[in-house]
Amino acid sequence: MRYGVGVDLGGTSVKMGLFTSSGELLESWSIKTDRSDNGKNILRDIAKSVSVKLAMKGIDKKQVDGLGIGIPGAVRRGVVDKCVNIGWGYVDIVKELEPLCGIKVYAENDANTAALGEFKVGTGADYNGIIFLTLGTGVGGGIISDGRIIQGFSGYGGEVGHMIVNYDETERCNCGACGCLEQYTSSTGIRRLALKRLKESDEESTLREYGDDLTTKDIFHEAEENGDKIAGEAIDYAMKMLGRACGNMCHVVNPEAVIMGGGVTNAGDFLLEKAKKEFDKNVKYIAGDTKICLASLGEKAGIYGAFYLTKM
């Protein structure tokens, strides 16, 4: 029997999965991400945890074909330049992790890795090429075209959160530009839109009761349960911006499907209809119906994709 390991390195925890070489997930577990000392213990902790797990299962490392790892930063040829979430500067992941764990290592950006997971075993398995978007605190993404990850020359392939979708925006995104997708379609973006509307209007809104504690979840709740107009408008606008971005992305790489994951999408697929409406308005030239749909692997997309990195 042969095996593979998938690792999804995040800012708070490291999720790991042990797979058979045919892709069956045998066991998943996680450890805390130790961000102390600029995260210098992280790779050692991962190697140790994997080694312990394999020993417990009675699996010799020689039976393990590879370990894939998704990293929250731009990765190019196994190297990350900077990884703010976990305190890393330049780290040659492959070179450092391979001797620690004694298994061949494959490293990729985490959103690209999750995209690969969705492409291989999630919603994307039905499609020829996909763009995967994560709508969370920020907006990230990954692209699989003809079965391969588009990494880009500096590892920023699929990092579509900073595409400009609104050239009239006057507020700056964290990146320094104005009108980035992330300013609207992330959870912080939707909250920003709602707060702005609350400030600019005197309209009655159940959102006002939340004060500064208002969360994006509250906004979705008030829109759906209480039909709050300002909440609804913020969501509509966010999805309109998402539709714009999807349209332009599809003109660039012409995927068969755009697949959405991340916390914001927990609100449900009514979101996608709103985005698709704007998408259809903007995409007239490309032949073939591009699907816009929800991801299906949830938080496990990362470990599945990481496992499949070892098969590329």
Place this chain on the structure above:
Amino acid sequence: MRYGVGVDLGGTSVKMGLFTSSGELLESWSIKTDRSDNGKNILRDIAKSVSVKLAMKGIDKKQVDGLGIGIPGAVRRGVVDKCVNIGWGYVDIVKELEPLCGIKVYAENDANTAALGEFKVGTGADYNGIIFLTLGTGVGGGIISDGRIIQGFSGYGGEVGHMIVNYDETERCNCGACGCLEQYTSSTGIRRLALKRLKESDEESTLREYGDDLTTKDIFHEAEENGDKIAGEAIDYAMKMLGRACGNMCHVVNPEAVIMGGGVTNAGDFLLEKAKKEFDKNVKYIAGDTKICLASLGEKAGIYGAFYLTKM
């Protein structure tokens, strides 16, 4: 000695090149594109012309590794669905052309093919991944990422002419959407912008003397030679829209360079500075300096790229 053939099929002529297998162009020639009867003679004409050329050179077809051909339509797996310029509907190019010419055939979209040419032997040879744009009557493009053409699921990869760059546009593009790159940055787009400005203002302009015969070339001429304000504004606006599109494209596929070819770029590289200014305003997140530069192969990009299709 071994050889390869590159064919660039256009609406008025078919350009062809005979190459050594190492990519040296031995001879280039062209024939007229016979669009009569929905272009049914085109493939036969190409096969005949290639056969005659090889015979004249004393080259046996067994010495020819392959024939690559660029097609003015979306190509997927050697098949084109529709090719308006030359009257084709569905054509399985590989299946039809191979028996006619007795050489292995590789077919691709023409802009993707030209992109490959620029990537292999033109400006792109210095870069890891490129987006190639043709600014002509329309705007087309091709993307090479990690050495491979991004074809897309229905063959529309790199067809960036219909990305939306202006959400305030009220005039429709030929495609049916409003605000497409092609509405501004093509030669027809620049002319449209100038005519619109002339109509909307009473400002003195040397462009008015041209009347309906005004061409994009005239607009460039009057802007550069006579400092005509309206001509200059039309060009500036077109390049601003180009910069916007380049920014969004780079957030999707993160190429090392965006390379511009086509008739509009004959005006010179002062155009690129204008586009780069808007690009820099919009692209803050991607690390590494993305180059924006001119193509270098001119009309030969197509046959070079077509030859390299046989090497993919």
